[in-house]
Amino acid sequence: MAAAVRLRSDFDGAALRRLARASRDAKQVRRLLALAAIYDGGTRSEAARVGGVTLQIVRDWVVRFNADGPAGLVDRKPPGLRPLLSADQRRALAKIVEAGPIPPAHGVVRWRLIDLAQWVWDEFALSISKQTLSRELRALGYRKLSARPRHHAQDADAIPAFKKNFPAKLAAIRTRLPRGTAIELWWQDEARVGQKNGITRRWARRGTRPSAPHDQRTASAYIYGAICPAEGKGAALVLPRCNTEGMTLHLAEISAAVSPGAHAVLLLDQAGWHGSRDLVVPDNITLLPLPPRSPELNPVENVWQFMRDNWLSNRVFASYADILDHCCRAWNTLVDQPCRIMSLGLRRWAHRS
Template identity: 70%
Template sequence: MGSAISLRDDFDGTALRRLARKSKSANQARRLLALAEIYDGGRRTTAARIGGVGLQIVRDWVLRFNARGPDGLLDGKAPGRQSLLNDAQRRALVEMVESGPIPSIHGVVRWRLIDLTRWLYDEFAVSLDTTTVGRELKRLGYVKLTARPRHHAQNELAMEAFKKGFAAELAKVRRSLPKGTPIEIWFQDEARIGQKNKITRRWARRGTRPSAPKDQRTKSVYIFGAICPEHGKGAGLVLPFCNTETMTLHLTEIALAVAPGAHAVILMDQAGWHMTDKLDVPGNISIIALPAKCPELNPVENIWQFMRDNWLSNRVFTSHDNIVDLCCEAWNKLIDQPWRIMTIGHRKWASGL
């Protein structure tokens, strides 16, 4: 051990004991009391006995106290092992995750941790295990999420152009109406519900594989659903087919749900039974077609997902009538929760116009 080191002269034993009484850290208080003994002229062996350590540790405390004051006697977090990836390698990892794998080159259609581990070794000769790669990805803000479906021929420019031009389309409808007519913005879609039902994710103990009933029969019906997110209301019918006649029935149902004196602008996709000239459109309704292959613009798609996940999936329908009854029950549950329609159906580009 080297020669004795003097304590800094801007403290004394009384001050350190006062700080020890106020400290919320037992280890810091013990170290302060040990150094207070030295300030009062006590031997360093006595200080070591008060601190419950050896003389070398007391010397380390003195160095830390001289450098940083009382804060130097607080417990610090161990720095841990230095990361094997540098900033450039992390940026390359982020770029690979964002761009996704190329099947013909990487041999996979989605990145797994083992694939990224192998890529890092091939690219940078850095050997990591999958746990470390997963920790790096979480530190970079990535988690494993279920991808939402996107049409392979979707035109993203057309989708953005529709959002920006929607106010102008709405203005055209407004000019054709009597001045001061309130306008309600609705969204409409259909969902097929049948015996060949979906199975959703569920909580289960790690390492197990939960099961759910899966029917192979093919009876089905269609829910025709429309929502007005601004007012939290909707109109729906459960019908056997999708055609012009059933669509006319649904438009009539929507017209009944529109507030008296108001006019509904309904956004829907370009299905044949939506756009046909044979469709009988009520006088208080105007239809605006969404761009082709852009279901993301229609919040009713999210309504279907919510209803399936919570009320319709993981069950066996015993008959056609049973399907109809349970679809009606699910839709009525949704109508009884206007806040749900408001939150799921809200689209910033279509609100406040």
């Protein structure tokens, strides 16, 4: 029988017990206490009983402890199989995902896992399963997300230019106000809610196709909504149509919600009724138009999406009055959640100005 391997001499039983008390790894604690028993003069059999293992495993612990100290008693994560894709291949995969497919060349307008698997085969002669490819994409930080609509005629430079010049525009507005006037940033938009309502995603068993009620009638109303994300507040009206008169009423509603002594800078799109000469703008509001065809700059778009997904979709409205009731209830529920307005509406590029 092989002789027992001696423990290294720079530790003792008391030191190992102190390490065991400080450790949060249960397996390391058990091994430290077993070796502490040997340091205290116990036999290897006694150490095996403390650790609940065989003599051979105690010997293995001693060898690991002698080589690496207490860290050697922590189980290391096994290396696993060698990755199928190299680092260069992962970078190429990320690049092609970012660029998107070229329809004439790839035959598709969006990447599916099976299409990317074919691309990997064409590029690297590697056969990869959809499951493995999915894990690779997730490890690279990719998820399958809904695309945000972008107007086909949008000026590619308009949004970056607006964000860059926004602090200067805000400073110019400040110069026209009395010294010390606080500025509140507000955002405004309108949303149509009608009987021909939307259907959202819902949880259902895999392989099934869930159903939801869908009306074909056409009664509708418009929510004029505005939020001040920094303050977590909002102001809205529900009206039968979008026009200058309705916008004038909404501006009066926003004006009443602005803090006393403060001035609101209201960012909004360039709809005709937003810039009409007949529009009555209160003294405590300055209108700041957003670039044309740039709805992604307006966080109220996110508010509409949230309200539809959670409170307004998958419904059948019995009448116009029913639409009004649901729109008012949804907006009131939103303004009762200031943190929700902040979460949906705060934009770093605007609120750091």
